[in-house]
Amino acid sequence: MTYACPYCGTALGNHGEDNGDALVCPSCDRVYTDRGGFYDFLGDDAPQNRGVVSLFDAVSRIYETPLWYPLGMRLATGGRSSAGELVERVANRVADEDADTVVDIATGTGLFARRLARDATVYGVDASAEMLRRCVRNARREGVRLELARADAGALPYADDTFDVAACTGALHLLPDPSEALNEAGRVVRPDGALVVTTVVDEGFFGSRTARRTARLYGMRVFSEEEVDALLGSAGFERIETERESSLVTLVARRR
Ligand SMILES: C[S@@+](CC[C@H](N)C(=O)[O-])C[C@H]1O[C@@H](n2cnc3c(N)ncnc32)[C@H](O)[C@@H]1O
Ligand SMILES: [Zn+2]
Incomplete structure (x- = not known):
């Protein structure tokens, strides 16, 4: 490819x-x-949500430590799933698709991508150079091959109908234009391919208006289930599976 x-x-x-x-x-x-392990398609072009991306640049070092991701998981799932369990759940579901090629949109430090790369060729894309640097280091340390790019989720550097599966974990609610990002996912996934998303909805912890208002301060939106379906539908996907633990929803959609 x-x-x-x-x-x-x-x-x-x-x-x-x-x-x-x-x-x-x-x-x-x-x-x-x-740039030493990833192609840079953004250069000096700042993504629209540059504040959010700068935040991830700043936390890249602690992202996979108990100070960040596991803490976020505890909030979002009410302690029902650990980060490791979520990674396995997503990886097992992707494996069910028998995918040869997977794109991991907003791959971050490669927490999911490294695990997905056991069963498929994985392309990871993220807007944060620091998250990608950490991703390169993590993958090298574990002897995992990832094809990495720095780009905006709203303008992916891949041709149409390229991938069997797109994954987008923990990021849709942080993107400036989730509809544009899902359209891009729909463009690069082949017909009948799958999209696996984890995101937050207005149930459980984020069912409270105070939690949603606080989240908004950090550039994070909290979807309703109806909004998620509308976004998927207009990007050419149909939701076929849903698992929800408190605010965290893991869903699979099929590209029509
Ligand atoms: C919570 S992290 C999720 C990382 C990874 N998918 C995971 O589950 O561990 C959110 C990621 O979204 C990326 N991101 C935010 N805005 C983006 C954009 N406009 N385009 C691409 N990536 C973006 C951030 O840089 C960050 O790495
Ligand atoms: Zn060109």
Whole structure:
């Protein structure tokens, strides 16, 4: 699989030594450099939710420690599932799809992507350079191969109908335009492929208005189940499975 220019959609070849390890778009001449383990499709273009992305740049080091992700899981699920259990649940569901290729949208430090890479070739994409740096290090330490890119979830650097499965865990509620991101997921997943999402809905902990208002201060939205279905539907997906623990919903949708 080759990358595609997120600005004009043209397939990108690797231009090798002349440009270091950069990818060059033959149509619009944009150059995407390899930043030591990930191609950078954003460069100096800040994502619309730059505040949120800067927050993840800042917490990348502690993201997988008990100070961050496990704490978030405790809040969202009311202590019903650990991070490790959620990773296994998502990985088992993706494995059921017999996927050869998976794109992990907003892959972060690769917590899910590293596990998914046991069963498929995994492409991870995120807007935060620091989360990706940590992801590169984590993957190397564990001897896992991931194909990583820095890009906005609303403009993915892949061609149409490329992947068997798209995963998007813990991120849809943080994106500036979830509808645009799901449209992009729908574009890069092949027809009849699957989308696996974990996100937060207005039940359990985030059923309280105070919790939702506080979340909003951190750039996080809390969906209703109806909003989730409307977003999926307009991106060409149909929800086929749902598991909810307090505020955390894990859903599978099929691309029509
Ligand atoms: C809570 S983390 C989830 C990471 C990973 N999927 C996981 O479950 O551990 C949210 C991720 O979304 C990424 N993100 C936020 N806004 C983004 C955007 N506009 N485009 C791509 N990634 C974005 C952040 O950089 C961060 O790594
Ligand atoms: Zn281009």
